[in-house]
Every structure is written in C-alpha cells, then in structure tokens.
Amino acid sequence: MFGILTPEAFIHGPIETGAQLIVVGGALSVVLLLTITKRWKWLWTEWLTSLDAKRIGIMYLILAGLMLARGGVDALMMRSQQAVAVGAGTGYLSPDHFAQVFTAHGVIMIFFVAMTFMFGLINCILPLQIGTRDVSFPLLNSISFWLTATGAVLVNLSLVVGAFAATGWLAYPPLSEIAYSPGVGVDYYIWALQISGIGTLLAAVNFIVTIIKERAPGMTLMRMPIFVWTVLGSMLLVLFAFPILTGTMTMLALDRVLGMHFFSTDLGGNAMMYVNLIWAWGHPEVYILILPAFGIFSEIVPVFSQKRLFGYTSMVVATMAIVLLSFGVWVHHFFTMGAGANVNAFFGIATMVIAIPTGVKVFNWIFTMFRGRIKYTVPMLWFMGFLFSFILGGMTGVLMSVPAVDFQLHNSLFLVAHFHNMVIGGVLFGYFCGFAYWFPKIFGFGLNEMLGKVSYWLWIVGFAMAFIPLYILGMMGMTRRLDFVDAASGYHPLLVLAAVGAGIIALGAAAQFICYAVSTFERKRHMDRTGDYWNGRTLEWSVPSPAPFYNFAHIPTVHGRDAWWTMKEKKQTHEAGYQDILLPKNSCVGLLIAGFSFLFGFGMVWHMWWLLPVSLIGIFVTIVVRSFADETEYVVPAHLVKATEQRHHK
C-alpha cells in the first residue's frame, strides 16, 4: 500500500526537523489564513482556476518568490557551513545533508526560481506586447503552470518525507545510480524535473504558437519588440532541449527502477553518455534563461535613455545566432573527460564564437545610451549592474573555454563564481529589472524608488563580496562542494568574507520584499493612472494599469517598431464604440491534471505502484470530460467593456 514509505521517512535530525516544521507550518498557516478570511472561494475562482495569462503570470511570480526564499536559505546554509567548518570544526551540517542542500539549491534556483520567474514575466507581458487578448491555448497555459508548481511541491516535500538527492544539481551517474544513491532523493529529483519539464515544454509550444499566430495586425516579425524575439528564441530552445532532459531522466529512472544499464557501471552502461546528454540540454538551458533577460534590457534601455533601440536588426540576428550556437558547445562542460585535443579545441572555439553575438548586444545597448537622456531609475540601475557583472562573467567564461586553462579551473570555486556572475548578475538581475519595470503594469502602481535603490545596492555589494572571493579561492585551488576545509589551506578568511557577502545579499532580498510591501501599503502615492508609467514605447503601455482582464478593448493596429511610441507620435486613436469580447472561462482541469501528476510522481518515488494507474486513469477521465465541454468561452458584452474602460480612464 505504501510502497517503501515507512514512518522513518518522516524522522530527521534537528535541522531537518526545523525545515519540516517551517514547510508544514507555512502551509498550515496559509490554510488557516484563507479559512479565517473566508477567501477560499475567491482564491478558487479568481486565481487557481483562472485562465487569464496575467493571473497565471502572477502565480508564477509568487511561486518564484517563494522558491527564491527557499533556495536562498540553502545558499546561506552552504556559505555558513563553509565559513565554520575549518580544521577540527566540522560545521553544523553532516556531509550528506550538506550535499542535499547544494543539490536542492541548484535545482531550485534554476528550475523553480529562474524558469518560473521567466514564465511569470512572459505571461504577464508578452500577450500585451504583441497586442493580443490571450495566449493561443489558455487552458494549456494553466496546465503548464500547475505542472511547474507540482515539481516545486515535490522538491519541497522531500524536506518533510524522505530526503532529497545528494548528488549535485545534475545528478551525474554512477553517483545517482541505485548502487551509490539507494534512497529516494534522486527519485524526487527525477520526478520533480520530469513533471515540471513537461509543463515547461507545453508552455513553449503555447508561446511559440502565440507569437507566430496572435500578433496584432501590422506587427510583422521585424516589428516585434526585442523581448518577444528573445522569448521566441528561448522557447525554440526549450522545444529542442527539454525533450533531451525528459529522455535522459527517463533513462536514469529506468536504471534505478527497472535495473536497466544506460549509465550503470556494469553490463555496458555508459555514464559519460549521461554527461553528454544532460549538457546537450543543460547548455541551451543557460541561454533559455538569459535570452529573455537580454530582451528585457533591450526594452528598458531605450525607454530610460529616451531613445530608439540602436541596431534592432543586429539584435535579432545576434539572438538567433545564439539560439543556433548554443547547441554546439556542450562539451565545454567536461573538457577533463579525456576527449582528444581536436574535440576539445573544437568545442572551446565554438564556445568563444558565442561571445561575438553577445558582444554585439552589449555594444548595441551602449550605443542606445549614447546620445540619449539616461534616467537612472531602479530598472536602469539593474541594467548597469548587469553590464559589469556580465562582462566580468563573460570574460571568465571565455577564459574557461580554453581547454588547457579549464583543466586547472574546472570544478573549482572560480567556476562557481563564473556561473553565478551569469545567473545572478545576468539572469536574475535581468528579471529583477523586468519586474521593477513592469511592476506598475502588472499591479497598477509603482514601486518605492528609494527602497528599490537600497535593495539594489545591497545586492551589488553583497554580490561582489560573496563571489569575488570565490574567484580568488579558485586560484588557490579550492574545489566546489567541500563540506569542510583544511585549516592550513588558507581558504578560511575568504570563505568568511563570502559568507558575509551572502548575508548582505539576503538583506538585499529582504529589502526587496520590504519594498514591495511598503509600496503596496502606500500605493495611493504611486498610482499609475495613465497606464504609461515610464513613457513607454511598446504596446503594453497603451492599456490601463493593471491591464483589464480582456487586455485590449480594441485590438491595436501596428504601424512600426515601438508600436505604442508611434501611436503617441501620430496621436493615433481607436475607432469609436466597443465590441463584444470572447474570453476563456475558468477551468479546474489544470489543477486536476497537476494533482494526478503529483500522485504519479509520488507513487514513482515511493514505489506505490497502484498510484500509477490510478493517476493515469484520473488524467484520462479529466481529459474525456473536458472534451465534452462545449461552452469554454464567455462573452464580455460591449457595454461592460465600455464601463471598464471609462472607469480606468477617469
């Protein structure tokens, strides 16, 4: 009945018990709060079953925020463990627990912070930017979100029941095989990635179709905002890369559950094939995350330089060049595997080639600022922080793409510092920038600039203090993932400094949450009454803030790049009168499918085989019942549209 789940799975050491209490307590207090305030029905109809992309986007953002807190705590635990575990001191984490923490940190930050944050911004903004009322498949969108959330639930459930993988975030075999990792940790890892990965793949299909098919009349491909271009590039990468992840995880799962020999050490298994496959997904994944960030910068730099984007065509070409090249460089993640010099040199050079389109983007941004009138708002500050961090990270990246140099830097803290330069200084700063920029559009009021700047500077200082020492430690020969260091190594003072830096980052993150809270509290002061908070250039700023549930009362006609800017210049107006609008009805299908997928994943992790047919039949019945739903859309009558528009424009 319960497979291999025994009461012992719930019993942990004191630190894990604390985490258990936080997870369970947090969930219970949310339930309690909803019950006391009688918000259940509201939550169900307005949010959980909503098919409005903007609502789904906000749910993605909330999920990303929660997971950022979780992943951040993991980071603080790692930094503090390394700062105290020196010489005779063994720190407060056991080696196994430390390994779970660094594995969870990586998995959560990539899959459930970065990816989730990205889809949140895309959902909130992309339909508005291309002038459509919704995505092509609203129900599929909801399914994608809930599958992502299911993955996040599985990862965090491992805190309460059982344990998480202790293998590093890519779970290389043979360590992740049943012989070396007999527990359920790797299974949690596999099924969290499988389920959320399918959600991501479906979302990519949805956004590709949306971008190709739903653009407003007049918006040709070469008039699309760069953010839309980069999302298209990123989604194409998802489409081609995520199936590789699905296939690889399936093989690993089959090894573990059915005793197959894809990556095992015996009977012809080949662990190197896993490393190749996982990076054939993993390297494009990096670009899946960074491309939308590039898109965000290409949106905000013209707005705050009050000038058109320089080199639009170059930007498009560079984006698509990166999409293509990102599939040809994966071997640079394991030059030390002993491939021949020709192979290594080829992949090293291919990696460097990516620096060309990336460099072009940087130059274009600088020349957008050149002869502009730059306003240093919070989004623009994030951009400046990004530029410095990204160029430094790019430089260290090119350095490591030289195979003979990589032999010394591989798996060292230098590498750790490099990719944090890219994913914090590049991806995360990009999303923070986008979030600060679009916050008025999403919520209808602006953010407190002062608190935003405080948070920014805390992040910048903390970031430098946490990661520059890691570069130095790399030069001292310190390897990543050590749960203690030798006192004679001389690493200790720098590790303490890095821990202080991590603490400052945590303050920066806290300041951000305070900023959101304070801004909400004093929102009357920063209300966005025009819908065009920053004097924007793209269509999302042509509608009121927050955008009405139907997005556009009139579908706009586009006459050039910077569609909204052109309209403002030409004082273009809509035709008079309003029309009925067709919108998708709410649906609980997404929640149901995700719920059954959760049961499937849980059944797989704990070998409760009976759950598998139950959950699959559940999904089948859900789909069959849905196939009979004829009225999946409802009409918003013209008079209601008119009333809503007039209220906004008062």
Place this chain on the structure above:
Amino acid sequence: MKSRLLIPLSLGIIGFVVLLTVVAHGGQFPLLDPAGTIGLLERDLMVRTVFLMLIVVIPVFILIIFVGWFYRAENTKAKYTPNWENSAMEELIWWSVPLEIVLVLAALTWSSTHELDPMRALNHPKDPVVVEVVALPWKWLFIYPEQGIASVNEVAFPADAPIEFHITADAPMNSFWIPALGGQMYAMTGMSTSLHLIAPEPGDFAGRSANYSGEGFSQMTFTARALEDDDFENWVKDAKASGAALTPETYAVLAEPSDTGPVRYYGSVTMPFSAILNSFMSMPVMDHIEHH
C-alpha cells in the same frame, strides 16, 4: 552613472580591493604560482588569454562609464538624437572587433589544446615514471607497475622526471587534481584516462578529488611528493618493506566506502590496474541472470 555616485563608488571599489588583499594575504596560489612545468604553461596561457580579452574589455568598461555618465538626463548640454537607430559603420565595427579577438583566441586555443593535451607524452630525456591511479570511495590508490608497489593517499615520484598517470575509478566519478603541478583529469569506472605531469624541483604538493563523489568527498585528499632520485629509491624500498600486500582480497576491503584513513603502503601487488579496470567491463550475460 550620476556624478555624485562616482566618488563613493570608486572609494568602495578601492576599499574592497584592499580588504580582499588583506584577507587573501598569506594564502597559497598554486594556480598563479605553480611548481610544475605543465601548471606554468597553463598559467601563462591563462594570463595571455586574459590580456587578450582586456584589450576589448577595458575600453568597453571605460565606454560604459563615460556614456553612462555623460548622457545622464541631467546633462542637457549633451547631444541628444532620440531617433538615431542604426549605422552600418558602427555595427560593422562591433561585429568585427569581437570577431577578431575571437579569431586570435581561437588560434591560441587550437595550438595550446594540442600542445597541452594531457594525454600527450612530455618531451623529456628521462623515461616517464608510470603511476596508476584508482579513485576509491573515498581515498586514492596509487599502483606502481614497474616497482611492484602501491600506496594509498600518497603518491611519490622523482623530481625532474615526467610522470605518466593512468587514471580510473572504482567509485562514482572523481577528478584527479594536483593544482600545483597542473590540470586535472576525470577518474571514471571502466575507463582509463591519462595525464602527464612533471615537477622540476622536489616538494610536497596537495592533491585532491575535484568532482563530487559522495559523503567522504571532502576528505579525499592526498599528498604528491616530488623527491630527489635517491629519496624516491628509498621511498620505494620503504614501501616494499612494509609487508602489506595488495591482493584481490585486501583490495576488496580497501574499495569499500569508508573514511579516507591514513597513508598506507603495499610492498607487493597482485591486483593490477587492468583487473580493476576490467572488472567494469561487461560480464557474460548468463552469469548475471543466475546471480539474480
């Protein structure tokens, strides 16, 4: 960049550099100051690559600071061209500048990757000393096929003679790394990788696993000792005299997952490297089924 920010920002950066210098002071920097010839070549390559990149990066940084400062909204005297959106000339320049740097780097990469190929034997008058390395959970076993001895967590070799490491694992994947001598190489089950290093002068160097391999990974360190020829002879003699033997039986005990333990020597070896390597090659399928 607003001008009132420039001063605190520069002071902050200077302060931070001073702080880093103080904190890192006294540390060992095997990557920047390596003892091994290969490590030196890799260091030089690293430095050369960084300088090449700085040719672009420094002007870009200066450009960002200048543009960011000069074209701030407050400076109404600066030229403002809100509709200027492209210039074939400029764009040609920044497609070609990174392109050229990358061309130079690519040439450097191609030659250095072949020159510093870890599998390539070193050009040296002396014959190489062959050391076979087995990563075990969580310790390092070194087998000397020519001397017929083995050691755990300590590897010795004569200074100023090339060393030829053959590396495998009887454990999750590890990476064999002696930072002061030069780059690392993965240790994988059923696979033999090779690595050629040389230490011109005698000395003791820290070595460790650089790829996470489970609970005992942090302790998976060893000492690499480059000795004078005589000292190396004595080291081999001492190992021979230790009396312990590396047999399939003692090896099986050693290969069990355990804490790293002390340095150990084996005076004789009847469990050769090839046997360890082959133990992961496919066994007959029928055996396996009976085994189940």
Place this chain on the structure above:
Amino acid sequence: MKKHDTHEQVSFGLWVYIMSDCILFASLFAAYAVLHTQTAGGAGGAELFDRSFVLIETLILLTSSFTCGLALLAARAKNTVGVWLSLLATFALGATFLGMELSEFGMLVSEGHSWAASAFLSSFFTLVGTHGLHIFVGLSWLIALFIYLGIRGLTPKMSKRIVYFSLFWHFLDIVWICLFSLVYLLGSL
C-alpha cells in the same frame, strides 16, 4: 470576435509539439546508437530480432495509418458509419501492433534477454517501448474519441479532432519506419 484554440492554432501547435517529440526519440536513438554494441557478452540484434515478425508488425501499423486516412475522408463526407468503421479498424490494428510488440518483449524476457541483461537491451527496450507507449497514448486517444462520437456524434468539433489524431498517428508511423530500418533492419545485418 476571436475564438481561442482555433483549428489553425491547434494544428500548428500540434506540429510544434511533434517537433519536440522528434527530439525525444532522437535522444533515445542516440542512446541506442551508443549502446547497441554493448551486449555484455549476450546476444546481439542479429540473433534476437525476428525480421519477418517485425515486418508483419510494420505492415499492420502502416495499414492502420491507411484506415486512419479513411476516417479523415469519411469525416469530410460526414459519413458517421464510415468514421466508426475506419476508426475501429485503426484501433484494432493499433492494438494488434501493440500486442505483437508486447509478445516480442515477453519472448525476449522469457528467453533471458530482459532489459536488465545488457546496456544494448536496455536501450532497445526503451526505444521500442517508448514508441509503444506513444501507440498506447494514441489508443487511449481513440477511446476518448469513441466516447465522444458515441454520445455526441460526428460534430464539426469531432471532425477536427480526427484531423489532430491522424496527425499524431501518422507521426508514430514515421517514427516506426525509422525504428524498423535503423534498429531491426540494420541490427539484423
């Protein structure tokens, strides 16, 4: 007024999805290509594959694609009986194919050539099994269509769904052709 999930969007979306499914099969093909010589001393493809059996399987699947095409024509002609007959034939042929595949698997396992016997067999079972799993999904899809067809009849919505299904079913055919030629034909050489 603009409708969501229109025919044009859905069929385009399905094409996009099929493209990604191709990549899934490509990675399994790649794994098979790497591992197919790793027989761990056991039998290889040449000894294990029964070419004539697989040829019959192939013909059955191709015929099911043909009957699936007939269903499309019948739907276009608004011929409900024709749709029923051709879809039932598609189901029967698909189920037979799956049954044969499972019996092939059963035979291999009973002769000691299970998926756990070698890396070659692991990758073989997974590659062919993944295609079989897709066939199973297709059959479930057909059942869902039957339920709808039985209750609502041949509505315009139903006709479109037959188009979507046939797109998926033909795709599985193409994958099988690759499998047949790369795994069975090349393997039994």
